[in-house]
Amino acid sequence: MQEVIEFLKSINPILAAFYATLFTWLLTASGAALVFLFKNPNRAVMDGMLGFTGGVMVAASFWSLLAPGIEMSPGTGFVKVIPAAVGFFFGALFLFGLDKVLPHLHLNFKESDAEGMKTPWHKTTLLTLAITLHNIPEGLAVGVLFGGVAAGFDGATIGGAVALALGIGLQNFPEGFAVAMPLRRQGLSRWKSFQYGQASALVEPIAAVIGAWAVLTFQPILPYALSFAAGAMIFVVVEEVIPETQQDKHSDIAVMGFIAGFIVMMTLDVGLG
Numbered sequence: 001m002q003e004v005i006e007f008l009k010s011i012n013p014i015l016a017a018f019y020a021t022l023f024t025w026l027l028t029a030s031g032a033a034l035v036f037l038f039k040n041p042n043r044a045v046m047d048g049m050l051g052f053t054g055g056v057m058v059a060a061s062f063w064s065l066l067a068p069g070i071e072m073s074p075g076t077g078f079v080k081v082i083p084a085a086v087g088f089f090f091g092a093l094f095l096f097g098l099d100k101v102l103p104h105l106h107l108n109f110k111e112s113d114a115e116g117m118k119t120p121w122h123k124t125t126l127l128t129l130a131i132t133l134h135n136i137p138e139g140l141a142v143g144v145l146f147g148g149v150a151a152g153f154d155g156a157t158i159g160g161a162v163a164l165a166l167g168i169g170l171q172n173f174p175e176g177f178a179v180a181m182p183l184r185r186q187g188l189s190r191w192k193s194f195q196y197g198q199a200s201a202l203v204e205p206i207a208a209v210i211g212a213w214a215v216l217t218f219q220p221i222l223p224y225a226l227s228f229a230a231g232a233m234i235f236v237v238v239e240e241v242i243p244e245t246q247q248d249k250h251s252d253i254a255v256m257g258f259i260a261g262f263i264v265m266m267t268l269d270v271g272l273g
Contacts, residue, residue, distance in 0.1 A: 004162065013150030014212045017143040020165035021208040024138070025201040027169040031176030032197025035184050044250040046181070049174030051254035054241040055261025056171035057138070061230040063269040064164040065141055069226035072153045087224035091231025095137065099239065102129060130240065131179050131200035137232030138168045139204030143211025144225040150212075151219045163272035167265040172201055 011019075066084055073083045103118070103126055142165050148156030180197030184190060211229070215222050245254030 013146045013216065014143075014209055016150075016161075017146040017208040017212040018205050020142050020146065020161070021139050021205040024142070024165060024169040024172050024204050025198070028135075028172040028176035028201035029194075029198035031173035031178075032180040032194045034177050035180040035190050035193045035197065038181065039184070043248055044253050046178060047245045047248060047250040047254040048257035050178060050241055050245045051257025052261035052264075053134075053171040053175055053178075054237045054245070055258040055263070056167050056265040057134075057233045057237050057241070057261075058258075059262040059265035059269070060141065060164055060167055061233045063266055064145065064160055064167075065226045065230035065233075068145075068148070068153075068156055068160065069223040069230070072148075072156065073223045083223035084227040087227025088231035088234075090224075091137065091228035091233075092235040093231075094228070095133070095232045095235040095239075098133060098136070099235075102133065128179060128196045128200050131175055132203050134175065134236050134240065135172075135201050135204045136207050137229050137236060138172075139207030140211040141226075141229035141233065142168065142204070143208030143213075144215050144222070144229055146208070147212035147215030148222045148226070150216060151222065153219075153222055156222070159272040160269060163265075163268040166272075167268050168204075170264065171261060172204075176201065 066088070069087065070081055070084045073080050075082075142161065145156060145161040145164055146158075149158050149161055176197045179200050180193040183193040183196055188196070211225065215225055245251060245257075
């Protein structure tokens with residue numbers, strides 16, 4: 001792990017963010033590849049995995065994004081928290097806007113429950129776009145943190161950036177599985193189900209590069225950018241991930257998955273950051 005940290009520290013931060021999110025995409029693809037091994041996964045397992053995803057995202061939002069953003073903000077008292085509050089609000093507002101515009105369908109919901117603009121797109125495309133919405137703030141968060149490290153901001157560490165990428169990668173594994181398996185159950189071939197599953201995370205390297213570039217170009221925005229990514233992730237968890245785990249009788253398993261994900265991400269951030 002130390003060798004990875006030193007390598008990422010030694011290269012261009014935009015490239016480092018790109019490499020880190022290639023790793024998160026690879027884990028998404030690995031999760032989607034389980035479609036070649038399983039035909040009909042247990043619903044309780046699926047809900048537990050989604051809960052784990054939510055726990056990682058909530059923990060990352062605080063430990064990796066909000067807390068460093070507040071720490072590096074100028075001023076004291078109420079003044080110090082203003083950048084975090086503003087960034088958090090606009091991050092949630094950004095995802096709110098995408099949620100209303102981008103056609104998508106949450107996992108475990110009926111096709112008639114599709115959100116966003118009305119479209120003739122197939123259910124497979126709508127399911128993939130729903131997970132793509134999850135991945136935009138995740139890629140952005142990794143890129144912003146790597147950019148902050150390169151800019152030399154207190155509170156932004158290469159270990160913390162690696163911990164964030166690792167945590168997001170771990171929760172991307174069940175996300176890839178959660179996309180590919182429902183598509184397989186709908187009759188798609190294993191290969192096409194895998195393709196859709198891994199494609200949902202291709203947006204992460206793009207968002208990461210944009211985030212790292214923005215921070216390096218406009219350094220004063222870093223506290224706002226970190227909180228922006230946090231607000232976007234919390235919106236996804238509350239509006240999408242949690243409701244998806246409450247559609248069946250396995251809500252308790254989903255909650256325990258959430259707790260496990262939170263603990264894993266918190267441990268990674270404190271241990272590596």
